[in-house]
Amino acid sequence: MKINGSRLMETIETSAVIGATENGGLHRLTLSKEDEEMRATFTRWLETAELQVTVDDFGNMYGRREGTNPELSPVVIGSHLDTQPYGGKYDGIVGVLAALEVIRTLNDEGVKTERPIVIINFTNEEGARFAPPLLGSGGAIGEFSKTNVYDTKDTEGTRFETALVDSGYQGEEDDRLTDAHAFLELHIEQGPVLEEKQKSIGVVQGIQGLAWFQVHVKGEADHAGTTPMSGRKDALVAASAMVTALSRYGNSIEELVLTVGTLQVHPSAPNIVPSDVTFTIDMRHPDDYMRKGVPMAIHKILSDTSKNYNVDFTMETNYQAETIHFPEKIQNVLAEETDALGYGKELFYSGASHDAKHMSRITDSGMIFVPSVNGKSHHEEEYTSAADIEKGANVLLRATKRLADEEGDA
Amino acid sequence: MKINGSRLMETIETSAVIGATENGGLHRLTLSKEDEEMRATFTRWLETAELQVTVDDFGNMYGRREGTNPELSPVVIGSHLDTQPYGGKYDGIVGVLAALEVIRTLNDEGVKTERPIVIINFTNEEGARFAPPLLGSGGAIGEFSKTNVYDTKDTEGTRFETALVDSGYQGEEDDRLTDAHAFLELHIEQGPVLEEKQKSIGVVQGIQGLAWFQVHVKGEADHAGTTPMSGRKDALVAASAMVTALSRYGNSIEELVLTVGTLQVHPSAPNIVPSDVTFTIDMRHPDDYMRKGVPMAIHKILSDTSKNYNVDFTMETNYQAETIHFPEKIQNVLAEETDALGYGKELFYSGASHDAKHMSRITDSGMIFVPSVNGKSHHEEEYTSAADIEKGANVLLRATKRLADEEGDA
Numbered sequence: 001m002k003i004n005g006s007r008l009m010e011t012i013e014t015s016a017v018i019g020a021t022e023n024g025g026l027h028r029l030t031l032s033k034e035d036e037e038m039r040a041t042f043t044r045w046l047e048t049a050e051l052q053v054t055v056d057d058f059g060n061m062y063g064r065r066e067g068t069n070p071e072l073s074p075v076v077i078g079s080h081l082d083t084q085p086y087g088g089k090y091d092g093i094v095g096v097l098a099a100l101e102v103i104r105t106l107n108d109e110g111v112k113t114e115r116p117i118v119i120i121n122f123t124n125e126e127g128a129r130f131a132p133p134l135l136g137s138g139g140a141i142g143e144f145s146k147t148n149v150y151d152t153k154d155t156e157g158t159r160f161e162t163a164l165v166d167s168g169y170q171g172e173e174d175d176r177l178t179d180a181h182a183f184l185e186l187h188i189e190q191g192p193v194l195e196e197k198q199k200s201i202g203v204v205q206g207i208q209g210l211a212w213f214q215v216h217v218k219g220e221a222d223h224a225g226t227t228p229m230s231g232r233k234d235a236l237v238a239a240s241a242m243v244t245a246l247s248r249y250g251n252s253i254e255e256l257v258l259t260v261g262t263l264q265v266h267p268s269a270p271n272i273v274p275s276d277v278t279f280t281i282d283m284r285h286p287d288d289y290m291r292k293g294v295p296m297a298i299h300k301i302l303s304d305t306s307k308n309y310n311v312d313f314t315m316e317t318n319y320q321a322e323t324i325h326f327p328e329k330i331q332n333v334l335a336e337e338t339d340a341l342g343y344g345k346e347l348f349y350s351g352a353s354h355d356a357k358h359m360s361r362i363t364d365s366g367m368i369f370v371p372s373v374n375g376k377s378h379h380e381e382e383y384t385s386a387a388d389i390e391k392g393a394n395v396l397l398r399a400t401k402r403l404a405d406e407e408g409d410a
Numbered sequence: 411m412k413i414n415g416s417r418l419m420e421t422i423e424t425s426a427v428i429g430a431t432e433n434g435g436l437h438r439l440t441l442s443k444e445d446e447e448m449r450a451t452f453t454r455w456l457e458t459a460e461l462q463v464t465v466d467d468f469g470n471m472y473g474r475r476e477g478t479n480p481e482l483s484p485v486v487i488g489s490h491l492d493t494q495p496y497g498g499k500y501d502g503i504v505g506v507l508a509a510l511e512v513i514r515t516l517n518d519e520g521v522k523t524e525r526p527i528v529i530i531n532f533t534n535e536e537g538a539r540f541a542p543p544l545l546g547s548g549g550a551i552g553e554f555s556k557t558n559v560y561d562t563k564d565t566e567g568t569r570f571e572t573a574l575v576d577s578g579y580q581g582e583e584d585d586r587l588t589d590a591h592a593f594l595e596l597h598i599e600q601g602p603v604l605e606e607k608q609k610s611i612g613v614v615q616g617i618q619g620l621a622w623f624q625v626h627v628k629g630e631a632d633h634a635g636t637t638p639m640s641g642r643k644d645a646l647v648a649a650s651a652m653v654t655a656l657s658r659y660g661n662s663i664e665e666l667v668l669t670v671g672t673l674q675v676h677p678s679a680p681n682i683v684p685s686d687v688t689f690t691i692d693m694r695h696p697d698d699y700m701r702k703g704v705p706m707a708i709h710k711i712l713s714d715t716s717k718n719y720n721v722d723f724t725m726e727t728n729y730q731a732e733t734i735h736f737p738e739k740i741q742n743v744l745a746e747e748t749d750a751l752g753y754g755k756e757l758f759y760s761g762a763s764h765d766a767k768h769m770s771r772i773t774d775s776g777m778i779f780v781p782s783v784n785g786k787s788h789h790e791e792e793y794t795s796a797a798d799i800e801k802g803a804n805v806l807l808r809a810t811k812r813l814a815d816e817e818g819d820a
Contacts, residue, residue, distance in 0.1 A: 085677075189636070190633050190636045191633065191635075191636030191637060191638075192636075192637070192638070192641060208635065210635065212680055221788070221789060222785065222786075223600050223601065223761065223762055223785075223787055223788060224667060224669035224671055224692045224694070224761075225601075225618065225620065225667065225692070225694050225760075225761030225762045225763070226599065226600045226601030226602075226760070226761035226762050226785065226787075227601060227602070227667070227761075227785060228602070228667065229657070229660045229661045229666070229667055229668070230661065231602060231785070234657065234669075236653060236670055236671075236673060237653055237654060237657040237670070239650075240649075240650035240651070240652075240653035240654045240657075241650070241654050242650075243646060243647055243650035244647060244650045244651050244654060247639070247644065247647040247650075250639045251639045251640065256639070257634065257635065257637070257638065257639055258639070259634035259644075259680075259681065259682075259683055260646055260647070260650075260684075261634060261646075261675070261678065261679050261680045261681060261682050261683065261684060262675060262678045262679065262680055263646060263673065263675050265671070265672060265673050268671065268672045269671050269672065270622055270669075270671045270672055270690040270692050271669065271671060271692050272669075272671050272788065273669055273671065274670075274671060280680040282634045282635070282680050282681050284634070284635050350635075350636070351633065351635030351636035351637075352633055352635045352636050353635070375632070375633075375636065375637060375641070376632070377633055377636075378631065378633060378682060379631060
């Protein structure tokens with residue numbers, strides 16, 4: 001039994017029209033007009049596939065295919081249909097639409113499974129409109145409180161709850177998914193590993209931990225024309241030395257990634273020596289032990305640099321997450337089904353975060369990656385070949401069926 | 411004959427209440443409510459000193475004291491009463507109120523001068539509300555067209571003309587000052603030279619030239635978690651290396667100052683490797699020949715760095731101004747009157763720009779500096795001692811009287 005690759009690609013291309021950008025990407029922010037249109041189309045697809053459609057109080061959409069033993073907990077598969085601003089047409093989307101294709105294939109083949117299968121479209125995975133990311137999955141499993149999620153505002157000040165109600169996708173708290181036998185998420189890799197190794201399937205071992213730091217460099221504002229170079233306490237020159245030193249350090253440790261993604265200068269006038277600079281550091285390493293030591297090394301780099309440049313600094317931890325290790329049982333199922341199909345595979349940790357991270361709190365979870373050309377994602381140039389998507393969907397089909405036929409307690 | 415130091419300081423302290431900040435500074439943006447109140451107070455002071463008050467079409471305010479030979483062109487003295495946001499209470503203000511004190515002293519002593527004396531408050535010297543700076547003096551002498559000045563908008567979108575009309579200080583184009591025998595401006599130094607040299611009077615030789623460049627660094631956006639350090643084209647790491655290299659270069663050349671005062675990062679998310687960074691370079695050196703060579707050196711630094719970091723860049727010149735050299739005649743008058751008073755003096759170029767720069771286009775101009783404690787300005791901590799202000803005002807008094815008694819064509 002194999003999925004219908006051309007039907008899957010046709011479905012993906014239909015999705016790619018809703019919020020299409022000039023450059024072949026997608027701009028489909030959470031609960032936007034485009035997201036509403038996608039949700040309506042997705043609902044029709046779910047109903048045509050004879051699934052029971054429900055929506056929970058975070059707008060997460062579920063399509064349930066009953067099992068021969070409805071008392072058993074379901075196997076859950078899916079991802080998200082929202083995108084980054086001017087993002088690509090694969091990220092998240094492939095995972096939801098491949099899940100739909102799995103159901104269609106089982107329907108075509110008249111295959112029943114013991115357990116129910118539920119496919120999911122999570123709300124606001126990207127966090128691009130409403131921060132933080134993974135809002136829908138985090139709300140469903142209780143990582144975020146309902147009040148906090150509802151009070152989250154977009155940059156124009158619109159509350160999440162308002163946008164949700166206006167979209168028509170505010171469902172019931174009782175419809176949250178709280179019980180599952182397993183969760184599988186197919187996703188594009190968003191990195192270069194599979195392409196470099198020339199493999200089509202990534203069996204994801206877990207999601208690497210990360211920490212976000214906020215650094216504030218405090219110098220002194222001075223007139224750019226009247227203050228000699230030697231007398232300055234230039235916060236931006238000091239911060240720049242920190243950024244380059246952090247980059248060198250990141251390069252020196254295998255598997256460590258350090259990113260300064262935001263940096264603000266104050267007072268920000270061409271003719272005033274900057275007094276204050278604030279920047280973020282995103283730090284990731286799959287090894288929890290390593291990752292715990294890195295902040296001390298970062299602090300040492302910042303401290304040495306601030307002394308050299310005669311400025312002060314503070315460093316705060318804004319967020320941290322341990323590495324999530326997916327159960328070996330799920331990894332083994334995915335690896336065995338990949339081998340059975342004769343596809344090349346690679347086992348590694350995800351550098352990016354995914355809804356599977358939250359789902360792993362309530363059930364055995366795992367992920368299948370398919371290659372991203374040039375490692376690109378969150379970008380209009382994001383591309384994964386139809387051949388690789390089809391392979392990923394076949395692994396998802398076989399693994400889903402296998403897990404859905406597992407016995408167990410209700 | 412000497413000015414009344416305590417009366418001058420009382421006048422300055424009265425000004426310091428209008429737009430006072432909690433921390434002892436002033437927030438009195440051009441044509442704001444506070445500026446209007448200051449202008450009304452200043453008008454009363456001008457009238458009490460029996461001056462003929464006029465306002466030109468840029469809101470520049472003039473107070474004329476007639477000479478014994480009214481046909482002769484006037485000696486003009488003054489500066490500006492507007493401030494930076496949360497600026498100090500001396501910048502500009504001392505120059506206007508010392509000019510008023512000069513008139514009051516001449517009145518007290520019953521001293522007549524051959525030539526008229528005109529004191530000026532220029533509109534929007536700071537450029538803090540309406541960019542560019544020196545708008546009033548530049549408009550008056552024809553550096554900026556009336557249309558351009560009137561169409562200038564503040565950050566809230568209010569046009570200069572609207573703010574001017576609303577303030578009640580839109581005067582006549584015929585009242586612009588177009589003819590003068592000389593212009594003198596007393597100003598705080600805003601830098602450390604006088605304090606370091608322990609001198610009270612700076613005889614300003616000119617205003618050093620400057621150039622503003624805009625640099626754009628183009629890298630590639632990537633996911634912070636999934637893109638290894640080695641594969642990145644991180645625009646911020648490259649820009650940071652540029653900023654530190656520029657700082658080193660600025661430190662290596664005497665009298666050169668290089669400032670990166672603004673820097674913007676795109677797309678500016680903690681977990682996205684920056685694709686684009688834009689920053690400004692403010693470059694000043696008193697020597698025009700030196701200053702012409704520096705941009706090539708800057709370009710070389712940017713080019714080498716961009717190659718090292720595998721990014722592209724562009725560098726554009728946004729603005730440049732030659733060094734203004736004040737006439738030796740005026741420098742000599744100021745130096746001789748300073749010596750006659752027994753004050754210590756230092757001759758040097760101004761690193762900051764001033765209304766005297768525009769006035770030098772239409773008449774012999776010069777400036778007197780008084781010390782800024784710790785070189786601070788554009789800051790609530792800006793401070794100049796009463797003793798130094800009094801000395802500066804005495805030099806202004808003697809030089810003004812001397813120039814106003816010079817003979818010449820009408």
